[in-house]
Amino acid sequence: MAETRAGAPAPALDETMLAMDVVDTIRHADRVVERELEGPGRQARLRERLREIYASQGIEVADHVLDAGITALEQQRFAYTPKGEGWKRSVATAWATRARWGRFALAGFGVLVVAFGVYHFTVSAPRAREAAAIARELETELPRALRAEHDRVLAGTQEAAPRAEAARLLAEGEAAARAGNLTEARARRTALNDLAARLASAYTVRIVNRPGEPSAVWRVPAANPRARNYYLVVEAVDRDGRPVEVPIISEEDGRVARVSRWGLRVPEAEFERVRRDKLADGIIDQPVIGQKVAGSSATNWTVQTNGGAILSW
Template identity: 40%
Template sequence: MTTTRTKKAAPLDEVMLAMDVVDTLRHSENLVARELGEEDRASALMERLREVYRQQGIDVPDRILREGVSALNEARFAYSPPTGGLGYFLARLYVSRRHWGKQALFVALAALIGIVGYNFAYKPYVAGQAQASIERVQVELPARMDELLAQITSVAKVESAVVSATETVERGKAAAAASDLQRAEKAVADLSTTLTQLQGEYRLQIVNREGSDTGVWTYPDVNENTRNYYIIVEAIGTDGETQVQSIINEETGQAEQVSQWGVRVSEVVFNGVRDDKLDDGIVQNNIMGLKQYGYMDVDYVLPVLGGEITQW
């Protein structure tokens, strides 16, 4: 038969008394002289503790005193604060949450809003824009090219206009198939310009008004010893109103929308118009040419050399 002995836990009042002994020792630095040896020091502590508790009217058994001294030596009831490690860092972070909590919450909310906005607003928007761009370049623009070509074909009275428009459509559709939005849009713009030019109907009239130039001459940059002569004209529609035209300035190479421009002529034609005006202040033969519906170009009455200016 085996007898099992179970060590019982010390009563709570004895533990508390031992803790008090340790606390008394810890706060009474002069209880024992430091120069005493370990055995003398323990005996002196025991004796001094008996005296301290005797003066307080407390009878403390020697085993409790010995337990207190032993606990003091082992630092059993001493608290040693943590000095590092992840747990220590997280504990301090939690305790100081009052100082950084609002800022952290704000940053977290901002980040959450940013993530939600990026995934549920910006990305769908970008995807939608990309899809719309693809649909425009591959569906809408080719359809618009076909529409403009059909209108040009029905209006044009010269085969060259239809041939040129057809070539433009072919280039434009090739660009659309390659998702080249810029070139596809340019094809549509060129077709629109062609249609507008074909539909135009006006007379090209020499400007003959007080305060307006009828003719000018300039020195070209390439040869300052030569003069270029220009007659200033305007487009007058069938309704008698001046029409704005897109004219390419030969000096700059840029197209401009203008109501008056200069048409380059020879010196002989220039002098003839000048003499006509000097005769009585009025240009009698003031029709420079006619632009008929369905045609691309002006049918000039006076001979021209080609080239136009928009500024002088």
């Protein structure tokens, strides 16, 4: 704002600059604006008030200049309106305030790096390794293992039935591996392994003949309370007398278990023969009733039996 000493003539000012000064004076004189711009005749009152303000400073301002300043204020012609937020301004602002937000951003970035590292080493990488291992097993290891177990079966027997079963299991296992069905492919490999192990095993089946243990039992079937089923309690042993576990299916509940001792179903006459033999002197004269040789899938029995079995008595 132009100022002059008391009594000095007012300097000559460009009217546009003077009008801008009028606007600035009005903006900084809040009371003037609040009081003089209210109600009718506000421009006239404001003009007089402005003339007094300039006169006190020794400046004489023409009415049309005051009117131009008032009009410019109302039209916001000399007001500064900041430009909208552009990407350049945003970048500049961020750079200027980097000291304030930089350490928080750096800490956040560090947290993200640590979190990514933890996720990678505990989740992502193990999953990737597992997926690669499964793919390798399906493409290479399982087909090779299936073929090896199949060949082991063929090498261990000349019987048609187990060889046909081995061929079926091999085909199903290879198809499952090609389809990406890991569970089914593994199951066929296990079945081939079990078949090869059964064929390779050799053991003797004998009636249990020890003090305090039953050698024969009978059961009343749930489906026919008037009937009785008769069983010899038997065990499988190798040539050194050690127990051999074999897969047995219970005819009572269909449960399958690998056991070395089970109840073998026989006719009543065979049951009575063994019972009388043991009652005579506490010893069974002919305890061996079956023989399983390597390469064979069946047991050769010396007693009459349909192969039915129970797992508990």
